[in-house]
Structures are given as C-alpha cells and as structure tokens.
Amino acid sequence: MLHIVNKSPFEKTTLASCLAHAGPGAAVLLIEDGVYGATKGNAVEDAVRGALGRTAVYALAPDLEARGMKDRVIEGVKTVDYEGFVDLVAEHKTSQSWL
Amino acid sequence: MLHIVNKSPFEKTTLASCLAHAGPGAAVLLIEDGVYGATKGNAVEDAVRGALGRTAVYALAPDLEARGMKDRVIEGVKTVDYEGFVDLVAEHKTSQSWL
C-alpha cells in the first residue's frame, strides 16, 4: 500500500499514525507540508530514520523545493517529481491519504 | 491572556504549544474538538493536569455535551457555556486562538 502524508509532523499527528500503520512492503510518500518529515536535523528525524528500516519513504521534490528544503533530505529518503508520484500510485494496488 | 484551543490534542499539537506558551495568570479555554483535552483517562490527561497548577483551564460545555464527554471532565477544569465564554473574553485584555 502507498501511504500519503501531507501535513507537517510538528503540526499534526498524521505522520506518526501513518508510520505506526505502515505494514511490511508499504511505501510512504510525503507531500505538501508533509515533506518537512523528510528533512534532517530536527526533532522527528529519528522516527523517520527508524521507519526507513521497515518502509520505503519518498518525498515530493517540488514541495521540498518550494519550502527551501531540498538540500536537507534524510539519506535513504527518495525524492520523486509528480510523474514519480504517478508511478508510485501505479505500482501499489491501493493508496491511502492520511488527512 | 485568554488562550483558545479548538483541536483535539491527539490530532494536532496546538494544545501542547499553547500550554507551553501560557504565562502566569493566563487562562486556557478548550472549545470544539479541543474539549477532548479536558477529559480524563486518556494519554494527555497528565499534561493537562500539570498545566492546572499554573493556569486556569476551562472547557465549553455545549461542545463537551455534543461529543458525549460531559461526565469525563478532569477535576479542576471548569466548564462554561457560551455566555461564560463571553465573560472570559471580557475578563482578559487579549485573547489568542491557537489555530
């Protein structure tokens, strides 16, 4: 399953809930304000690094760029553009947006 | 100052941020989904009880009733109706809504 998170982990608990519900083989895509969760040096980095062992984590590059965060991405998080977003949707039978 | 919080503490971090910014003599009013923060038996009760020593905490009764929470209010949290809400606004020079 592809899980999509669009809120800052400092503002809402959706990333934490999503990571707690991402099963083996799941992928997590961070978009919009959710991309802050893909950045390093902050208070949630450890939680995201911990998830990387179990779950593929992606972040939407245009959203990282918009927010001035493109050079801060945690190693192991893959960045995708909108076409890559489409590919992730196509590759997973189901997607779930954690709103 | 009167601080107003309208989101569930399980969904958003506004209550935590508000409590961290409520100075001495401040009052905190929980409204809408914020009233879940006034209830006991849950994972945020300790944080709210801790704040009660420093800050007056109020919860809007109509919102507690709507959510079936009126019999679960933490001891020391005072409930008010909309007129009580107006009184709190009148009693404090400034209000701040933590949106």
Place this chain on the structure above:
Amino acid sequence: MDLDEGASGVVKKFMYVNRKAPYGTIYALEGLEVVLISAAFDQDVSLAFLDDGVYQLVKGQQTRGIEVKNFSPTYRALEGYDIEKLYVERESLEARGLTEGELIVPVEVMGRDEIVRRMEEQDVVIAF
C-alpha cells in the same frame, strides 16, 4: 445516482477509514454519507475507526447546545444497509480512555496489527 455499475459484477473491497472526531469538522458526517451511498453498489464495504475516529462512536452525544445535528444514531442504521464490518482499533480506544461498552453500536475491536492486515487487503481505501 447512476447505479448501473453496481450491477456490473465487479466486487471490490472498500474500506472507509474514520480518523477524525465528529462536529469539529464535517469529515465524519460527509464520510458517513459516502458509506451510505456505497451500500447501493453491492461492494464489500468495511469501516475502520482509528485515532480520533473512535470518538464518532461514543454514546450519549447531545448536540442541542451547539445547534448541529446529532448524526451518531446513523451508525446504528448501517446494519440495515448490510454494512456490518465495523472495526475499531484497540490502541486508539485505550489512548482515549474509552471502552467497547461505551460505543453506540456493536463493533469488532481489534489490535493495530489486525487493522493493518485488513487495510492491506483492500482495493480502495478512503480515509476521512
């Protein structure tokens, strides 16, 4: 409403994931409206309640004071629409100090692992 497709023979597993409290926002109510419509399509429908979504099912909601319609009785009507798979996450209940007996409708309470297992079986997941 176009119901033709309901007769097309395709049966998919739909899960509606309820993660938000009632009344503060409309998502719980308008989510329930989707669930009711979906009953006409003869699909394999389930509802999962997790995070603040478990608050939707709490007994004793009285909305007169906020002048908003109390829609919690609708959950009891779901059975009449043959929507009988209501899954509630135990961890979400416990974090909020709620018990199964305080819910307005019979549900299956299950652990997070089991919720995840059932999510992963779905064809379509719509979360509110």
Place this chain on the structure above:
Amino acid sequence: MDLDEGASGVVKKFMYVNRKAPYGTIYALEGLEVVLISAAFDQDVSLAFLDDGVYQLVKGQQTRGIEVKNFSPTYRALEGYDIEKLYVERESLEARGLTEGELIVPVEVMGRDEIVRRMEEQDVVIAF
C-alpha cells in the same frame, strides 16, 4: 480601505503570530496580507514566528515546481512598511534544525519565555 481610523490617535500593540508553514495552506500568505494592510494604521505592530511559522522565513524557497507564487521575498519588504519587529522563537528553530543564518530576513531570535512576555504585552493578537 477606510483609513480614517488610523488617524484617530489610538495606538495599540498588535502582534501577528505566525505558526504555520507556507504553501500547504494559505494562512501564512493571507496573514502577511493583513500585516501589510496594518502598516497603514500607524499601530505598534510586531510579528512572532513560532512552531511551523519559522519555516515561512527559510531561505531558498523555489516554488516553480508547485506553480504557486513564492511570497517569501515579501518578508524583506516589511522594513519598507516600518514593520521591523520580527521575533523568532529559538525553541521552534532548534526543534526544526534551523539557524538564524538560514532565514531570509533579519530577525530577533529569542527564547520562549521572552516570546511569552511580549505576547502578554499586546492589545490584539491574531494568530495564523
């Protein structure tokens, strides 16, 4: 716009509290529009940036990919409107791994206690 009242002689302390990240929602942008208008009223205006609001000031925002206007340069224009009190909460910066040097505009970085002290001095607080 009715500017008559700006000349009424009343000077209040207005604080605009910015707590949200840019672009995901419009609150940062429309909050800034309020700030710009308020400059015409000769009030004592300050801006506080805390929680995700500190992200509004990060250098290097490039919004071409999302096709939304980059409004971050506007913060540099505030000085021209005589809006010079920009307070940034140190704890919020640190929790996000940001430093003062990474911000697009000169600000006063201060601890939470000092932010609280200044909040409490205000007549009007509008938080976005």
Place this chain on the structure above:
Amino acid sequence: MKIGVMVNEGPYNHQASDTAYQFVKAALAKGHQIYRVFFYNDGVNNATKLTEPPQDDRHVVNRWSKLAQEHGLDLVVCVAAGLRRGLVEDNLAPGFRISGLGQLVEAGIQADRLVVFGD
C-alpha cells in the same frame, strides 16, 4: 464592551462559524456590542446566498443574515479573500457587505476585544 469577531473558515466544513455565531448571540444577550464580524480566509464562504443545506440542518448563512438584521450587525467579507474564492456581490447574502482588510485592523483598534474563530 465592544467586541470584534473574525471568522476564518467557511460554513459546515468546520465548526468555526457555528461557534462564532453562538458566541456573538451570547455576547449580544449579555448586553455587549458586536463591533464587527470580519470574514477572512475561507470564512468568506459564509456569505454566499446560494447554500441550501438539508432541511434538518441549521442554515449557517441565513442565520448570520437574520442575526445581522435583528441586531444591526456589521458583517464584513474581505474583498481580496472573496475574489480568490468566488464570493462577490453577485452571490452575496443579505446583511453582509464586502470591504477591505483595513476593516479588520480597524476592528482591532476600535473594539475592546477581538476574538478569532478558525480551523
């Protein structure tokens, strides 16, 4: 006391407009003056005359219009926020008027209190 109110979310989707309405009603009942209600962000959508909620639900827009009529309330919709969202004179409900953001700042200056309702 003169109280200003700001409403930053539209009808039905968030409770903000409901709570603001109940607050204003209670303030009037207690003898306070409502200096102005300013609608900003998605709050401008409270002013559309085109809503038709289900029969068994409250009518958020008409309720504001009626309260304005009964108490002479000044309900102001931000022109810029309204243009962004399609709230213009054509679909403006009775009792609302469209004006600039300066009306919000002015309410902050003139009223004794300003209370914000949002998401």
Place this chain on the structure above:
Amino acid sequence: MKIGVMVNEGPYNHQASDTAYQFVKAALAKGHQIYRVFFYNDGVNNATKLTEPPQDDRHVVNRWSKLAQEHGLDLVVCVAAGLRRGLVEDNLAPGFRISGLGQLVEAGIQADRLVVFGD
C-alpha cells in the same frame, strides 16, 4: 491505467487542489487515463466560476476547466456537498458537472486506482 481522483478542499486555502492538478497533469503526460475527478467536502468550491485571483497567481478554477476541455476530463462536483456550500448550476464553471456521491463510489469500482487529496 485508469486513475480516479478525489479532491476534498477548495482552491487556494489548501494545497490539495494544486497537488491534485499537478498529479492529474503528470498522469496524463505518462499516458494514463483519468477516469474521473470527484470534488467533495469543501472541494466543491473548486468549481465556482466566480473566482478572480490576483493577476500574478495561478487561476485554480480556470486551470481545471482548461485541462478538462483539452483532455475530456470528467470533473464531477458532489450535489449534496455543493448545496451545503453554495456551489450550484448558477455558479458552475465550464467543464464541471454536478452529480451524486454514487459517482465517487463508481469511480472507486471502475478505476484501477483512487487517489485522495485533502487537508
């Protein structure tokens, strides 16, 4: 692949509609079929023809209309959600149509994927 899209927030206030638009454009560019875009909750506000955003900003509504025209997209606004929020035939932008919630469920059944954009 047939992809269905659901948009649950209105224009400008949240990025949801922007992201959905970019997603749909990218999916079309990659040769996928967009089975339907369904607008629900405040998402119905994407369909108002009355918006006039600032000159230097994108026009969210017109952009959807244009994409629908160019690619024959089926943009469906939920009738019930629209009535609650004042989105009706009178102010419906070109390229959108108003229909029932069944259109969302049907998209879930008929499309290979359903992607939801919201707050």
